[in-house]
Structure formats: C-alpha cells, structure tokens
Amino acid sequence: MxxxxxxxxxxxxxxxxxxxxxxxxxxxxxxxxxxxxxxxxxxxxxxxxxxxxxxxxxxxxxxxxxxxxxxxxxxxxxxxxxxxxxxxxxxxxxxxxxxxxxxxxxxxxxxxxxxxxxAFGLTYATSEHALVDRGALKSGETLLVLGAAGGVGLAAIEIGRILGARVIACASTDDKLAVCRAHGADETIDYATGDLRERIKGLTSGNGPDVICDPVGGPYTEPALRSIAWRGRLLVVGFAAGEIPRIPLNLTLLKGCSIVGVFWGEFTRREPQRFAESMARLGRWYTEGR
The missing domain is CATH 3.90.180.10 (Medium-chain alcohol dehydrogenases, catalytic domain)
Known part of the structure; x- marks a missing residue:
C-alpha cells in the first residue's frame, strides 16, 4: 500500500x-x-x-x-x-x-x-471537550473565542451557541470575522486593531467573559485573561500563534479565575468512555442539524 x-x-x-x-x-x-x-x-x-x-x-x-x-x-x-x-x-x-x-x-x-x-473529530471534539468537560460552560454565560476563524474556533462558536452561551468571536481580519458571524457569533472583535481588553470589557458591560477558549496563545492570551469575569475559566487549547505566553499568576488571584489545560489527544487515550460519550453527543447534534 x-x-x-x-x-x-x-x-x-x-x-x-x-x-x-x-x-x-x-x-x-x-x-x-x-x-x-x-x-x-x-x-x-x-x-x-x-x-x-x-x-x-x-x-x-x-x-x-x-x-x-x-x-x-x-x-x-x-x-x-x-x-x-x-x-x-x-x-x-x-x-x-x-x-x-x-x-x-x-x-x-x-x-x-x-x-x-x-474532519469532525479534532475540531469539534476538541471544542466540545474544552467547553463541556474543562470549561463547564453554562447557558446564559459569555464565551470569548480567540482565533475564532480557525477550525477549533468555529467549532467552539457553534457548540457555545448550542449550549446557550453568548459568543464573542475574535479574529484578525474582516473576512475572518464575517465567517465567524456566519457560524453564529453574537459579537466580533478584530484583535489586530484597538485595545483587546477594553473592547472585551465594552461588549460585556465591564464584567468580562465567563469562559475564554484560546487555541492560539501568543500576544492575545494575557489581555484576554485581564478581561475575564470573576471565577472565569481560561481554556488553554493550543498555541497556533507559535508563541507560548507567559502569564502573571497574580491575575488568577485577583480574578478568582482558573487556567485550565485542554489536551484532547491525551483525553481520548486516558478516558475512552467519556471520549465515546462526547462523540456520541456530537453525532446527535449533527443528525439533529444543530
């Protein structure tokens, strides 16, 4: 072969x-x-x-x-x-x-x-594991997605909406943000322009997002974390920007927030039953047209 x-x-x-x-x-x-x-x-x-x-x-x-x-x-x-x-x-x-x-x-x-x-597993299952298992995203909460025009980001937008969250999508061009809106984002931010932290605060009445899904890392992680809500959850999904950010740990104290790792590949190996349940749930959503 x-x-x-x-x-x-x-x-x-x-x-x-x-x-x-x-x-x-x-x-x-x-x-x-x-x-x-x-x-x-x-x-x-x-x-x-x-x-x-x-x-x-x-x-x-x-x-x-x-x-x-x-x-x-x-x-x-x-x-x-x-x-x-x-x-x-x-x-x-x-x-x-x-x-x-x-x-x-x-x-x-x-x-x-x-x-x-x-093409279904890595993108959608990573996002589902991140938002459901690691982020415990609830209906009525606000989800911020960095790198939202990528595969994991778009999946996070769709799953966030299914879970009943308000979704703010961040990307670097107008074309990418248009794709995010087409996938269901409620609000969008071009993080290549302006102060990211202040723009997030402006869209959340100063409260910040409850959950941040971050598959990119780089220069956007820290300003996003500085905007996070009290008891918020920052989901570290990956570093597509090519840079692993250094985070001041005092922010977790000041915000009462959690920084949560999301290693989906290892999750599939260590927790095969929960992985199967996750994929079954995604399959149901797919057949229901959600």
Missing part, C-alpha cells in the same frame, strides 16, 4: 509517498481502508518536530481519518468488516490502510460522508 512518509523533519514539501507493508491488527485493534483523512495544524507541527508527540522517524503524519473496516483483531466486538468508521490516530492517517485502537475508533453518524467524518 502507499503512504505519505516523514523521513526527515521539515516542511510539507519534504514529505514523500512510498510503498509500505499493509498493517495487521493485533488484539484490540482494527485495520481501516482509508477513504478520507483530514489535515490539521498539529500535522504541520509534528513533521517539523515542534509538537509534544514525537514519533520515531520514519512515520506517516495524519491525526484523524474515516473509512471502512478491513480487518479486526482479537477481542474486538464493537466492529465488523465493512463498518463505516472514523478514527483518531494521533499520527499515521495519511496511508491507504491504517491500524488503529478499537477504543479510538467510532461509527460514522448516519448521513455523514467520509470527508466530513474525517
């Missing part, structure tokens, strides 16, 4: 396509014939050796996929050959056939095509 391989760390142009052996499932594993695989920001980081997960060279990147079960290993009862499934791989999805853990493999919701299923 063919696979995209990272044989030396570098940009996407350094990847190669080669023939490798087809995988065989071990106990608790399934082999999937891949129909679609998505490209996410961690895929770029991992091939440049800038991600927290560092597989040995050579490896195939690709963190999630969708396809049809080709074979199952011993002990696998949830799937049979021919099932339509989606899977979280961490890496390895950019191949014609992929071996995955059965616990990180899920049935594709009814009516969802392979391309949508392949």
């Amino acid at each position: 063919k696979a995209v391989l990272c044989k030396a760390y570098g940009p996407p142009e350094s990847l190669v396509v080669e023939d490798i052996a087809s995988p065989t499932p071990g106990p608790g594993e399934v082999v999937i014939s891949v129909k679609a695989a998505s490209v996410n920001f961690p895929d770029v980081l991992i091939i440049e050796n800038k991600y927290q997960v560092k597989p040995p060279l050579p490896f195939s990147p690709g963190s999630e996929l969708a396809g049809i079960v080709k074979a199952v290993g011993d002990g696998v009862t949830a799937f049979t050959v021919g099932d339509r499934v989606m899977a979280i791989t961490g890496y390895g999805a950019f191949a014609e056939e992929v071996k995955t853990e059965a616990g990180r493999t899920l049935p594709i919701p009814a009516g969802m095509d392979f391309a949508t299923a392949a």
